[in-house]
Amino acid sequence: MSCVLGVLTKQVENLHVFLLVCGLRRVKDPLYLLEAFAEWHSQNPLVVLIIIGPVIDPVFTAEVEESVKRSVGVFLAADLSQEELHSAMQKSFALVNSSLSEGMSAAILEAMDLGLPVLARDVPGNAAIVEHKVTGLLYSSPQEFVSMSRKLLDDRELQERLVRNGKNYITTCHNPVKERITYQKLVETLH
Structure with missing residues (x-):
């Protein structure tokens, strides 16, 4: 047995981890994919x-914990430091976002920067940074998520294209050096 993010799994070389990174609150809708994913895992x-x-929301977290306990193939892991989270992301197959509403998801941007394919719910905030089939995949239902995930698993060219274009997007639109300079200038104008 080995430990994957605190979840005990059999040592399987071909295990594909889909990582949903979110604060546990209703707007992040972490249970949205639960039933469809559990069915897919059964197959x-x-x-x-x-x-x-x-x-974030202790009452909702208890609901998530109970739902996950009753599901197969879906696990809940404790929060990690940023360094540990980035390491976990790099060992995962894809990052998942299932939010009902999103601003600019740091998890999506970090995943792109780390070279991880992204599957995001098709809501305006996600669609503003994820171009479907270019920098990631946008889905509108749990069934569409599973269908796109299956395609991603089977299509190495698609995986490589999403990773390459995601990294290019980060370099072009969210370059950390350029953003740091911009924010420093903004702060200086406020003083």
Whole structure:
């Protein structure tokens, strides 16, 4: 047995971890994919969904914990430091975003920067940074998520294109050096 983000799994070389990074609160909708993913896992035990993030709403977190306990192939992991989270992301197959509403998802941007394919719910905030089939995949239902995930698993060219274009997007539109300079200038004008 080995430990993947605190979740015990059999040592399987071909395990595909889909990582849903979010603060545990209703707007992030971490249970949106639960049933469809559990059904997919029953058909393909090599796919797992790990939900990870800080407790924001304790009552909702208890609901998530109970729902995950009753599901197969879906796990809830404790919050990690940024360094640990980035390491976990790099060991995962894809990053998942299931938010009902999103601003500019730091998790999506970090995943692109780390070379991880992104599957995001098709809401305006996600669609503003994820171009469908170019920098990531946008889905509108749990069934569409599973269908796109299956395609991504089977299509190495698609995986490579999403990773390459995601990294290019980060370099072009969210270059950390350029953003730091811009924010420094902004702060200087406020003083």
